[in-house]
Amino acid sequence: MNRIQWSMVTSCLLAAAFLCLPGVAAGAEQKKVKPLKVLMVTGGSSHDYDSQKLILSKGIAARANVDWTIAHMGGKNRNRKIKLFMKTNWAAGYDVVVHNQCFGGVVDVPFVEGIARVHAEGMPAVMIHCTPHSYRNAKTDAWRKVVGVSSFSHEKHRPLAVQNMAVEHPVMKGFPKTWNTPNGELYKIDKLWPGVTPLGKAFGKDTQKDHVCIWTNTHGKMRVFGTTIGHHNETMRKKTYLDLVTRGLLWACGKLDKNGKPEPGYAKPPTRNPSGAARQLPKTTGLKLSH
Numbered sequence: 001m002n003r004i005q006w007s008m009v010t011s012c013l014l015a016a017a018f019l020c021l022p023g024v025a026a027g028a029e030q031k032k033v034k035p036l037k038v039l040m041v042t043g044g045s046s047h048d049y050d051s052q053k054l055i056l057s058k059g060i061a062a063r064a065n066v067d068w069t070i071a072h073m074g075g076k077n078r079n080r081k082i083k084l085f086m087k088t089n090w091a092a093g094y095d096v097v098v099h100n101q102c103f104g105g106v107v108d109v110p111f112v113e114g115i116a117r118v119h120a121e122g123m124p125a126v127m128i129h130c131t132p133h134s135y136r137n138a139k140t141d142a143w144r145k146v147v148g149v150s151s152f153s154h155e156k157h158r159p160l161a162v163q164n165m166a167v168e169h170p171v172m173k174g175f176p177k178t179w180n181t182p183n184g185e186l187y188k189i190d191k192l193w194p195g196v197t198p199l200g201k202a203f204g205k206d207t208q209k210d211h212v213c214i215w216t217n218t219h220g221k222m223r224v225f226g227t228t229i230g231h232h233n234e235t236m237r238k239k240t241y242l243d244l245v246t247r248g249l250l251w252a253c254g255k256l257d258k259n260g261k262p263e264p265g266y267a268k269p270p271t272r273n274p275s276g277a278a279r280q281l282p283k284t285t286g287l288k289l290s291h
Contacts, residue, residue: 033265035067036253039094041084043074044102047130051233052100056128059242064250065266069094079105085115091123096253100128100230107138116142120220124252126245127226132187148217148226150191160184160202162213162229171216171225171247172199173260179240185231186211195219200227214244216251223252 040057042049049072057068074080080103084090091097097119106112112135119125125146132151135143144150162179166172186204189211200214217224225248230236250256255263 033065035065036095036249036255036266037093038066038068038096038098038249039091040068040070040098040100041082042070042072042100043082044080044130044134045076045078045104046102047100047231048233049100052230052236055233055236056098056100056242056245059237060246060249063242063246063267064262065268066249074101074103077105078103081106081108081111085111088114089118090115091118094123096124096126096249098126098128098249099131099134101134102130103134104130104136106135109138109140112138113140113142116146119146119222119224122221124222124254125224126249126252127224128245129185129187129228129230132226132228144191145193145219146217146222146224148193148196148215148219148224149189149212149228150193151187151189151228153188154228155186155188155204155206157183157185157231158205160186160213160229162200162202163210164199165201165212165214166197166199169197169199169216170256170258170260171244171251172214173247175200175244176240181229181241182234182238183232184229184235186213187228189213189228193217193219216248223254225249225252 040053042053053070053072057070060066061068071084073082073084127147132147132149136152160181162181164172164175164177167177186202188204188207192198192212192215195218197216198212199216201210201212203209204211213229214227217226227245227248229241235241247256247260250262250266255266257263
C-alpha cells in the first residue's frame with residue numbers, strides 16, 4: 001500500500017471514529033428528525049399574551065425540537081370569534097396546537113363545536129391556564145370534553161402549593177413532590193370528563209378543597225395535556241413550569257416514552273433555529289404567514 005492509499009484509509013478510519021462519538025451521533029440523529037410543527041393560538045382578555053407567547057415559544061424551543069407558528073388574534077376582546085377558527089380545517093399542517101387564550105364571552109355553539117371537532121378528530125393539544133374558561137358559557141359541552149375539565153370561576157391570586165399526584169406518569173417525571181409557585185390563580189374545577197388523568201392538584205383556600213391543576217385527557221382520537229397554572233409571567237418563566245409544559249406537549253404528540261424521556265431527536269431544538277424564533281400570523285385578519 002503506497003503513501004497516498006494509506007493516507008486515504010487513515011482518513012476514513014478517523015471519520016468513522018468521529019461519527020461514533022456520542023455527541024456527533026446524536027447530532028446526526030437529530031438532523032433526521034423533522035421539528036414538530038406547533039401552532040400557538042393566543043389572545044383575548046385579562047392576560048399578558050404579548051409576553052407569554054414569547055415565554056412559551058422560546059422556553060419550549062430551548063427544550064424540544066419544535067417549529068413555531070403563533071396566531072395572536074382577537075386583541076383584548078373576550079367576545080371575539082377569531083378568524084382562524086372559522087376555517088373548517090383550521091389546524092391543517094400542524095402536529096399539535098397550544099391554546100393559551102381567554103375568549104370566555106363567545107357563546108356561538110357552531111363556532112365552538114367547530115374548534116372542538118378538529119381536536120376530537122385527532123389533533124393533539126396543549127391547554128394553558130384560561131383556555132378552559134374560553135367558551136365556558138356556550139351551551140355545548142364540545143369544548144369541555146376536549147379540554148377535559150369544566151371550570152367557570154377561579155380563586156383569588158395567591159401562590160400555590162402544587163402536589164404531584166402521579167410521580168410515575170411520564171409527564172410528571174422530574175416534577176417536584178410539591179412545587180410552590182411564586183404566584184397563582186387557582187381554577188375551581190367542577191368536573192373531570194371521562195378520559196382525564198389527574199396529575200397535579202392544589203388546595204383552594206376559598207373553597208377549602210383540592211382542585212386538579214395539571215392533567216392529561218384522551219377524547220375521540222386525540223391526546224391533550226392541560227394545566228390551569230400560568231396566569232402570571234413570573235410563574236410561567238420558571239424552569240419547573242417550562243419543563244412541565246414541554247413534557248406535556250411531547251406526550252400529547254406521542255413523543256415521550258414511559259420513563260419521561262423524549263424520543264431521539266426531539267429533546268433539543270434544531271441548530272438552524274437556536275433562538276426559538278417563531279413565525280406569527282397577523283393579529284386580526286388574514287392567515288398568510290409573516291416572517
